[in-house]
Ligand SMILES: Cc1cc2nc3c(=O)[nH]c(=O)nc-3n(C[C@H](O)[C@H](O)[C@H](O)COP(=O)(O)O)c2cc1C
Ligand code: SF4
């Protein structure tokens with residue numbers, strides 16, 4: 015029992031593992047202690063002080079999130095002293111706050127708002143100490159908006175950016191009354207080393223960090239009869255959108271989402287999965303090309319090859335490892351492939367002037383807003399993607415449209431570019447791109463399906479930060495005989511902290527892998543910076559389970575079997591990595607400043 | 610006749626023995642014996658919290674692991690305190706001896722003097738002293754490397770965990786305790802942090818013995834202590850006094866004949882009004898850093914408090930809610946009462962707030978604001994209002 019701790023909380027004896035906080039010990043017996051700076055993804059901060067409890071025998075109150083349970087402790091979680099103290103803390107936070115809940119994006123989803131309501135805070139006790147400077151909202155970034163007047167200085171964003179993402183874009187500056195969260199040299203968010211991943215947003219308890227919103231522009235386009243407005247939605251959206259609309263976490267709402275978007279006036283509701291499948295064909299071909307160059311032609315090629323679907327990851331490597339950009343696949347992300355094809359292939363097939371197409375992407379992501387605005391993403395002759403919307407924005411748009419979402423019938427995506435496979439669906443979860451790629455690449459090489467039951471390549475699944483697996487190619491088709499007996503080593507990393515580990519291996523020349531999937535956000539897109547808040551590991555897992563359930567339910571589960579993909583090659587692109595593909599589906603990366 | 614405070618001459622007494630003789634003699638005894646001697650001397654930390662020094666060293670000695678650190682806290686940021694500077698200038702060997710003895714009993718081989726940046730001009734002399742020490746330590750076979758670390762320049766960096774954070778190159782923000790530095794300090798290793806005077810006093814205990822040392826002071830405040838005396842006093846400066854004197858006796862010696870209040874223990878301490886001079890004892894848990902400010906009747910206690918709160922609102926590290934916002938509210942609040950924008954009763958709300966700050970703040974800074982706030986507001990309420 016050396017590793018067990020027994021303490022008394024509100025008269026109940028509790029036995030917990032050594033190292034458990036008082037907060038978590040209380041949770042085990044269903045006692046809820048309010049928190050603000052605490053987030054289960056993050057290291058302990060203990061700075062908001064709302065979680066204080068009484069530790070009998072101690073002069074001051076104890077921050078339960080920051081204090082490990084100890085043998086013989088006697089804890090009270092509710093007492094006059096605690097209630098007064100917590101109420102004072104709430105009143106202080108409110109006195110520093112720009113309390114304009116009515117116009118705040120996080121209203122009804124704000125931890126500060128919920129607690130101040132619970133504690134019935136009297137806003138008139140203390141005078142406002144809100145600083146004027148803090149009221150200037152930083153709207154310079156395409157992706158992240160920062161409003162210090164809504165910031166409670168909990169440092170969740172700082173810890174997220176430092177510990178989960180290893181980017182350190184946000185930091186605490188100044189002291190005392192002037193202490194605030196700021197950037198390098200107080201530069202605006204678009205001028206700093208920020209990957210736009212939006213993890214700070216999903217970890218922020220308030221409206222201080224939000225994604226830049228574009229839905230008013232989208233409504234305007236929908237309302238404009240000249241415009242043909244199309245939307246493609248990413249796989250991770252359909253397993254999380256329900257959380258915005260009253261469903262339990264992990265509910266798949268694909269069909270209702272399609273119906274809602276159609277009813278809202280989108281002229282065509284399409285599936286990013288189509289270009290996810292296309293990505294697999296292009297990227298798989300690229301990988302096989304690199305392997306052939308290395309093994310047959312003995313050319314110096316960049317291996318391992320790394321996926322390029324995650325724009326947060328792309329910006330990270332551009333800033334942090336610009337000398338290793340050659341490892342990236344040249345494939346655009348599915349969103350950008352979609353955009354480029356929407357204003358070319360789709361426009362041609364539908365006979366619509368691409369100038370009149372407004373192409374919207376419904377994404378679990380904040381970085382995709384930035385990506386849509388990259389100057390190189392205009393290969394169609396227009397801005398390929400006009401706007402990226404987060405799952406949250408989509409949820410709000412559906413609410414704004416007055417639809418009773420839960421009562422909607424299911425519908426299917428429109429054609430063309432609406433066909434998807436299970437392989438594309440799993441792009442939304444960490445390991446999914448790898449699994450989809452392996453399903454197809456293995457088939458291309460051997461003419462057989464991957465040797466896993468039901469095509470489920472379980473070693474690449476799950477929430478572990480870095481996963482590694484290998485697949486041996488045997489009895490290869492003649493054209494791939496150079497791969498006979500080769501054991502392809504692959505790795506999957508999610509969360510940029512883990513991406514850094516992978517990159518440091520590559521930089522050191524010790525990376526044993528051939529192919530690596532990297533996603534900026536923990537859990538992959540299902541945990542993206544544009545997903546419903548909160549996101550925790552439990553929630554990530556439920557969304558992942560929903561993704562794999564969606565995959566299992568698909569009649570086609572391999573990208574190369576997507577009929578629309580076959581069609582686009584036959585009618586338009588001709589061959590993978592062909593001239594058209596090269597022009598529309600592939601891109602280049604750029605070196606960015608390290609600081 | 611009020612009794613005059615007893616001046617003592619231990620800490621500043623000229624070196625009476627050869628350099629590092631105290632260290633050499635001490636190392637002839639057993640470590641347990643030395644720790645026991647320190648515990649029995651009743652010496653408490655001179656940096657603020659007043660933790661029994663012998664106990665701290667004992668806990669540190671008991672920590673497992675071969676890497677441990679000893680840090681001398683010479684951040685001396687408390688307004689009105691300047692005794693640590695004087696110690697480092699006039700008797701650095703006593704301080705260094707104390708550190709070396711600490712290293713020896715706790716099993717540490719690396720020490721730092723965390724020197725307030727404003728004291729940079731002391732570095733050259735201090736480094737010379739360190740070199741001399743290094744020479745002597747080799748003679749006795751003590752492996753203890755000593756380095757100077759220049760501080761980050763914030764009051765809160767004097768708080769031991771913020772100090773450690775700043776030494777690790779991070780922002781000077783206090784950590785959550787537990788774990789305490791003796792468990793998990795600099796670079797995650799057991800670390801003893803003591804004030805400059807604490808180390809000097811410890812070496813003096815080793816020299817004269819606990820029995821002699823205990824002859825000074827009262828039953829719970831043993832020995833002598835340095836006081837930095839400032840304000841309306843004809844005798845400003847640093848004095849070594851026996852602990853346990855009344856404020857009355859203190860004022861009779863250091864006041865200018867018109868003393869209306871004494872702030873004992875710096876901004877983090879208490880304000881004693883004239884009516885309490887006879888019963889208030891200096892050394893009764895309120896000495897902290899030893900800063901003692903004397904105010905005569907020409908002083909506005911509103912201004913005094915305003916200065917303190919201004920200082921706090923600037924010098925709080927700002928991480929925790931009660932301290933960051935509470936300090937601003939107290940400051941704004943007394944201004945509003947003074948201007949008549951808030952009723953006098955608002956002071957009672959502020960007193961409650963300062964109590965919440967004491968209960969919930971993360972470190973000693975936020976926890977101690979209420980000391981000066983409540984003692985000044987309660988004792989000089991009219992001055993706050995009119
Ligand atoms: C805000 C704040 C500032 C402090 N500043 C100092 C300081 O300048 N010097 C010091 O020795 N202790 C200072 N302390 C106390 C230290 O945290 C710590 O208790 C002390 O260094 C321990 O040494 P001691 O046991 O020898 O007193 C400060 C504490 C707080 C809360
Ligand atoms: S951040 Fe929360 S409390 Fe603040 S205005 Fe927005 S909803 Fe209200």
Ligand code: SF4
Pocket residue numbers: 164165166167168169170171172195214217218219220222223
């Ligand atoms: S921006 Fe949000 S997460 Fe960051 S400190 Fe402010 S309230 Fe906390």
Ligand code: SF4
Pocket residue numbers: 765782783924925926927928929930932933970971972973974975976
């Ligand atoms: S009490 Fe003040 S100085 Fe201490 S940690 Fe909190 S904000 Fe920082």
Ligand code: FES
Pocket residue numbers: 048049050051052059060061062063064065066077078079080
């Ligand atoms: S939740 Fe514990 S201090 Fe913030």
